[in-house]
Amino acid sequence: MSTFVESTLTTLCLYVVVAQSWNLIGGLAGYASFGQVAFYGVGGYAVALLMLDASLSFWVALPLAALVAGAYGLLLGLPLLRLRGEYFAVATLVAAAATQALAAWQPAFTSQGAGLTITTVGTHQTTPYLGAGGFTLLFAGLAAFSVGVVAVLTHTRLGYALRVIRDDERLARAVGVRAGWTKLTAFAVSAALAGLAGGASAFRLVTVTPGQMFDPTITVLTIAMVVLGGAGTVFGPVIGAVALTALTTAVDAVLPSSRDLVLALVILAAVVFVPRGLGRSGHMVRLFAPLTELRRPRQRPLLR
Amino acid sequence: MSSALANGALGGGLIGLAAAGFTALWRLTGVLNLAQGALMIAGAYATWAVAAALDAPAGLLVALLVGGLIGYALQRGLLNLLLGQPGYLALAGTFSVGLALDSLATLLFSNDYRVVPSVITTTVITLGPLHLVAAGLVAFCCAALATGALGHLLRHTHFGLALRAASIDRDAGRLTGLPVPALFGVAAALSAAAATFAGGLLSLTGPFTATDGNQLLVLIAAAAMIGGAGRLWRAFAAGVLLGAIEGTVGYLAPAALTDALAIVILLAALALAPRARDALGRTGVGGLGGLS
Numbered sequence: 001m002s003t004f005v006e007s008t009l010t011t012l013c014l015y016v017v018v019a020q021s022w023n024l025i026g027g028l029a030g031y032a033s034f035g036q037v038a039f040y041g042v043g044g045y046a047v048a049l050l051m052l053d054a055s056l057s058f059w060v061a062l063p064l065a066a067l068v069a070g071a072y073g074l075l076l077g078l079p080l081l082r083l084r085g086e087y088f089a090v091a092t093l094v095a096a097a098a099t100q101a102l103a104a105w106q107p108a109f110t111s112q113g114a115g116l117t118i119t120t121v122g123t124h125q126t127t128p129y130l131g132a133g134g135f136t137l138l139f140a141g142l143a144a145f146s147v148g149v150v151a152v153l154t155h156t157r158l159g160y161a162l163r164v165i166r167d168d169e170r171l172a173r174a175v176g177v178r179a180g181w182t183k184l185t186a187f188a189v190s191a192a193l194a195g196l197a198g199g200a201s202a203f204r205l206v207t208v209t210p211g212q213m214f215d216p217t218i219t220v221l222t223i224a225m226v227v228l229g230g231a232g233t234v235f236g237p238v239i240g241a242v243a244l245t246a247l248t249t250a251v252d253a254v255l256p257s258s259r260d261l262v263l264a265l266v267i268l269a270a271v272v273f274v275p276r277g278l279g280r281s282g283h284m285v286r287l288f289a290p291l292t293e294l295r296r297p298r299q300r301p302l303l304r
Numbered sequence: 305m306s307s308a309l310a311n312g313a314l315g316g317g318l319i320g321l322a323a324a325g326f327t328a329l330w331r332l333t334g335v336l337n338l339a340q341g342a343l344m345i346a347g348a349y350a351t352w353a354v355a356a357a358l359d360a361p362a363g364l365l366v367a368l369l370v371g372g373l374i375g376y377a378l379q380r381g382l383l384n385l386l387l388g389q390p391g392y393l394a395l396a397g398t399f400s401v402g403l404a405l406d407s408l409a410t411l412l413f414s415n416d417y418r419v420v421p422s423v424i425t426t427t428v429i430t431l432g433p434l435h436l437v438a439a440g441l442v443a444f445c446c447a448a449l450a451t452g453a454l455g456h457l458l459r460h461t462h463f464g465l466a467l468r469a470a471s472i473d474r475d476a477g478r479l480t481g482l483p484v485p486a487l488f489g490v491a492a493a494l495s496a497a498a499a500t501f502a503g504g505l506l507s508l509t510g511p512f513t514a515t516d517g518n519q520l521l522v523l524i525a526a527a528a529m530i531g532g533a534g535r536l537w538r539a540f541a542a543g544v545l546l547g548a549i550e551g552t553v554g555y556l557a558p559a560a561l562t563d564a565l566a567i568v569i570l571l572a573a574l575a576l577a578p579r580a581r582d583a584l585g586r587t588g589v590g591g592l593g594g595l596s
Contacts (some may be wrong), residue, residue: 032392034338034399090525091340097522216518217403223396231595252382260407264400271397272382275389 001193006132009134010204012245013139014197018218019225019237021193026223027231028150028159029186030166031081034219035092036194038076039101041213043069043195043201045103047117051203058127062199069195069284070188077187081180082168093216100214115209118202119193127203135204143238146193151234153189160184163232223247224267230277240277309548314436314546315509316500318446318502319404319520323527324451325498327539328458332471332491335383335394339402340499341521345514346373346405348507350507351415351428355420363420364446367504368497374405374498379461379489387474400466405493407514409514417511438523443505448540450501455536467491499524523550 018040018275026032046065050056052290056064079092120129153159161182164172202208221244229240244266251262307535326340337343345577350370351363386394427438458464468475471491477484506512527546531539 026392031391032390032395034395070523085391086330086334086395087529089392090336090529094522094526094529095516103363213525220396220399220403223392224400227393229398258411261411264407265405266399266448267400267403268382271393272385275386275393296321 006136007060010136010139013143015241017144017146017197017221019241022222024190028162032089033092034089035096037219038096038192039069039191040198041199042072043214047199047202065199066192066196070192073188073191077184081183104210115207116208164234224270228270308551308587310434312551313548314440314444315545316544317447319523320543321447323501323524323539323543324536325495326528329495332553340524342402342517343499344503345517347503348512351504351507364504367500371497371500375493376489379492406517417513419511420507423440438507443509451540451552
């Protein structure tokens with residue numbers, strides 16, 4: 001395989017992991033988190049710090065990073081999951097920004113925002129750099145793991161409880177679902193998955209900076225993938241990740257300077273034209289519904 | 305120290321104005337406009353570009369106009385289509401509009417810091433123990449006046465009444481002959497114009513760059529959340545409060561801590577206001593009531 005194909009596959013698998021992580025809390029539980037990148041970043045910094053300061057092997061640091069991100073999810077989830085809807089979305093967005101600010105400020109952790117560099121060469125390295133092929137395999141494994149986690153969870157008591165909460169939280173409580181505990185568990189697992197993705201990315205990137213590890217664009221791109229593929233389904237996020245990774249790779253090759261602009265337009269198109277996702281039946285109807293709505297607005301006054 | 309606090313509070317007025325616009329649209333249509341920070345930067349660039357050719361007041365007028373146009377187009381082209389859909393779709397949509405504005409600004413103007421040069425930028429007024437930056441004082445007064453005007457428009461005019469009626473029940477509004485989509489469009493135009501006007505004032509008081517939008521958004525959203533979906537002056541006051549804290553913290557500790565502090569205040573405010581937790585339903589649209 002050429003390096004280009006390997007790096008594209010790696011990026012694709014990375015997004016599958018983050019998309020599944022969002023799918024757990026946003027798709028299954030209906031709590032749209034706009035701060036998922038916080039856990040990605042925490043995972044990344046955990047791997048970098050564990051490898052640099054504690055001289056741990058990457059293979060030990062990665063699961064630990066997932067634990068750290070999961071614990072951070074618990075910590076943020078305790079106050080934030082009491083909020084609903086837009087309040088939750090914006091609170092998570094602000095929480096992610098605050099996490100980035102802390103990472104940029106804390107000098108002992110992150111050399112004051114200048115970035116940490118994981119040792120990958122010489123005698124002090126803890127784990128040899130995996131190389132393009134190695135990272136493709138690693139991320140493919142993580143992607144398969146994340147799909148497996150969501151697939152298994154969907155069919156457990158927790159998965160059913162999450163979907164009841166999404167559809168009607170009061171009903172869920174009435175039928176005996178422990179809503180708070182259920183949401184918190186889902187949020188922590190979701191955070192741990194994002195932490196895995198971030199941790200593996202940190203080792204791949206070698207140098208981690210707050211701007212890169214906490215880029216809010218990652219969160220929104222992920223949400224667009226899940227929306228495009230179908231929120232709450234097992235394979236929807238995979239479909240969305242394939243579609244959007246293909247597109248961003250193509251744009252990167254042709255128009256690298258206007259990448260964010262094209263990205264924004266694609267997310268807008270996904271939101272307007274396929275709000276229920278490609279993975280659901282009847283999507284073609286949805287695809288054209290807004291267009292017909294534009295031609296023949298139904299929002300005219302009924303009486304005049 | 306007290307001067308740092310006062311100047312911070314003056315700067316917070318600009319956040320307050322943008323947050324008041326944010327709150328107005330939130331209250332009226334149930335949408336949180338995550339492009340509000342990027343709109344502020346767009347207004348700043350509009351003012352900067354016109355001020356270089358003509359003068360600053362003309363720049364502010366153009367900023368108002370640009371904001372109104374973008375807001376109206378945003379509501380009619382995107383947000384009206386998403387009414388009744390899950391709330392996160394509108395959030396993702398407005399965030400990507402902000403991303404598009406940010407990247408357009410980066411493409412057009414690069415990442416250099418800009419400021420509108422003027423006499424008042426460097427003038428300092430001494431009031432007792434306080435040393436206030438004149439430009440900040442003028443901008444604060446403009447922001448307070450604009451917030452008041454927006455509040456007056458929504459609460460005491462026939463147009464505001466129609467808008468609030470349409471917001472409380474869209475179907476009933478349509479039945480009584482209100483042009484609901486257009487009214488929502490005007491609401492978004494006013495909200496966005498508040499942001500671009502605040503951005504225009506920002507360009508008169510200090511340097512800004514294309515990538516500042518996200519940080520501004522965090523402050524705006526935090527101010528709006530602390531203010532709650534209630535009266536506009538609460539959001540304005542919350543913006544001033546955040547600005548004062550930013551000024552003081554920036555004086556005592558690294559500036560990056562400010563965002564972290566904003567979340568602590570936000571969480572405390574949300575924890576103390578039980579209304580906030582149940583105020584909005586899952587979809588966030590529908591009968592939200594007016595600006596009571």
